[in-house]
Amino acid sequence: MSSVKKRFRDYLTRHNLKTTRQRELILDEFLSSPSHLSAEELYLRLRTEYPNLGYATVYRTMKLLAECGIATERHFGDRQTRYEANTGEEHHYHLICDGCGHIIEFEDGQIEALLQAVAATHSYTLRHQRLELYGLCPKCQAES
Amino acid sequence: MSSVKKRFRDYLTRHNLKTTRQRELILDEFLSSPSHLSAEELYLRLRTEYPNLGYATVYRTMKLLAECGIATERHFGDRQTRYEANTGEEHHYHLICDGCGHIIEFEDGQIEALLQAVAATHSYTLRHQRLELYGLCPKCQAES
DNA sequence: GTAGTTGCAAATCATTTGCAGTAAT
DNA sequence: ATTACTGCAAATGATTTGCAACTAC
Numbered sequence: 220m221s222s223v224k225k226r227f228r229d230y231l232t233r234h235n236l237k238t239t240r241q242r243e244l245i246l247d248e249f250l251s252s253p254s255h256l257s258a259e260e261l262y263l264r265l266r267t268e269y270p271n272l273g274y275a276t277v278y279r280t281m282k283l284l285a286e287c288g289i290a291t292e293r294h295f296g297d298r299q300t301r302y303e304a305n306t307g308e309e310h311h312y313h314l315i316c317d318g319c320g321h322i323i324e325f326e327d328g329q330i331e332a333l334l335q336a337v338a339a340t341h342s343y344t345l346r347h348q349r350l351e352l353y354g355l356c357p358k359c360q361a362e363s
Numbered sequence: 364m365s366s367v368k369k370r371f372r373d374y375l376t377r378h379n380l381k382t383t384r385q386r387e388l389i390l391d392e393f394l395s396s397p398s399h400l401s402a403e404e405l406y407l408r409l410r411t412e413y414p415n416l417g418y419a420t421v422y423r424t425m426k427l428l429a430e431c432g433i434a435t436e437r438h439f440g441d442r443q444t445r446y447e448a449n450t451g452e453e454h455h456y457h458l459i460c461d462g463c464g465h466i467i468e469f470e471d472g473q474i475e476a477l478l479q480a481v482a483a484t485h486s487y488t489l490r491h492q493r494l495e496l497y498g499l500c501p502k503c504q505a506e507s
Numbered sequence: 508g509t510a511g512t513t514g515c516a517a518a519t520c521a522t523t524t525g526c527a528g529t530a531a532t
Numbered sequence: 533a534t535t536a537c538t539g540c541a542a543a544t545g546a547t548t549t550g551c552a553a554c555t556a557c
Contacts, residue, residue, distance in 0.1 A: 235510085235511080236511070236512090237510085237511055237512065237555080237556050237557070238556075238557095239511090239512065239513080239555075239556070240555095240556095241512080241513070242512090257546090258546085258547080259546080271513095271514070272513090272514085273513060273514040273515065274514085274515090274547090275513080275514070275515080275547085275548075275549080276512080276513060276514070278546095278547065278548075279512085279513090279548090294438055298521095298522095298545070298546060299545095299546065299547095300546085300547085312481075314481065314482065314485055314487055316487070317490060323485055323487075325481060325485075327477065327481060329477055330474065330477050330478070330481075333471065333473055333474050333477070334474070334494075334496055337456075337458065337469060337471060337474075337496065338458065338496055338498055341458055341467055341469075341500075342500070342501040342504075343458055343460070343496070343498040343499060343500055343501070344498045344499045344504055345496055345497075345498040346461055346497050346498045346499065347497045347498075348494075348495065348496045348497065349493065349494070349495045349497075350478075350492075350493070350494045350495075351492065351493045351494075352478055352481065352482055352487070352489055352492045353489075353490050353491050353492065353493075354482055354487040354488045354489040354490045354491075355487060355488045355490065356485075356486070356487055357486040357487070360488055379532095379535085379536080380536070380537090381530080381531050381532070381535085381536055381537065382531075382532095383530075383531070383536090383537060383538080384530090384531095385537080385538070386537090401521090402521085402522080403521080415538095415539070416538090416539085417538060417539040417540065418522090418539085418540090419522085419523075419524080419538080419539070419540080420537085420538060420539070422521090422522065422523075423523090423537090423538090442520070442521065442546095442547095443520095443521065443522095444521085444522085508557100509556105509557085510555105510556090510557085511554105511555090511556080511557090512553100512554075512555075512556090513551105513552105513553085513554070513555085514551105514552100514553090514554100515550105515551090515552100515553105516549100516550095516551095517548105517549085517550080517551105518547105518548080518549070518550085519546100519547080519548065519549085520545105520546090520547085520548095521544105521545095521546095522543105522544080522545090522546105523542105523543075523544070523545100524541100524542085524543070524544085525540105525541095525542080525543090526539105526540090526541095526542105527538105527539100527540100528537105528538085528539095529536100529537075529538070529539100530535105530536085530537070530538085531534100531535090531536075531537085532533100532534085532535085532536090
């Protein structure tokens with residue numbers, strides 16, 4: 220069993236919550252799916268295999284995954300909350316197409332250093348950060 | 364009349380829209396209020412003086428203000444959309460204290476240049492950007 | 508056996524929209 | 533006059549919640 224799954228079980232146990240089939244299924248699907256899916260997209264994927272899975276269960280489970288640090292909730296332009304698996308790596312940032320919604324993730328040490336410098340200038344201790352660039356991808360530029 | 368109000372009138376005229384009392388009232392209130400109010404907060408403020416103003420009118424007008432560049436829509440953690448007056452200056456970013464919520468706005472040409480470079484690398488046309496740093500201000504560091 | 512969970516449907520909450528009456532051009 | 537605008541109420545869409553049946557512990 221992957222360490223992430225173990226981590227989830229431990230979290231549930233520690234909080235007197237139960238390890239249910241649905242929770243494991245949702246975590247599996249989340250881990251093996253592309254990043255930045257919404258609860259709805261996850262639900263639709265799961266539904267094909269487990270037709271009587273409830274919508275609310277997906278929401279509730281994703282909230283748990285966010286609480287225990289396995290997933291991070293993100294809000295890009297549209298209304299839906301999207302989920303991203305936490306890798307425990309460096310900070311990464313997002314470049315999002317306003318046209319088709321395509322998302323590119325990137326990292327950049329230089330940017331990171333400058334951000335640290337800004338925080339230091341104001342004597343702030345940096346804890347987390349959010350950087351999103353919005354624009355048009357090449358394909359959507361061609362279309363407009 | 365302020366140049367912003369003039370700019371709004373011009374925008375409306377150019378688009379065959381009408382300059383109504385409600386639109387002017389909402390713009391006035393928006394300009395003279397603290398930044399980052401939601402449509403609801405704006406509506407509540409206006410309502411005390413103009414009790415039969417409609418909720419939808421505030422939403423529709425804020426959308427117009429965003430379209431013509433006078434206001435920018437922002438989403439901080441909560442569900443509501445918040446509006447910020449555009450100063451016409453450079454992009455500015457936010458440094459937010461997780462402890463007391465204090466917000467410092469800053470600009471940084473070097474960061475801006477790097478962001479442009481990232482977009483260019485992926486052949487994206489940059490349209491807008493969001494950069495938020497979260498941490499603890501000196502005062503809140505001392506307290507914790 | 509006793510919590511905590513699930514699936515469903517109904518409820519919320521922010522925002523949008525249809526419409527009949529009203530106001531700006 | 534014409535066309536857009538307003539206020540209201542009803543609609544929407546994402547997410548949440550109440551609840552009775554169910555399942556992990």
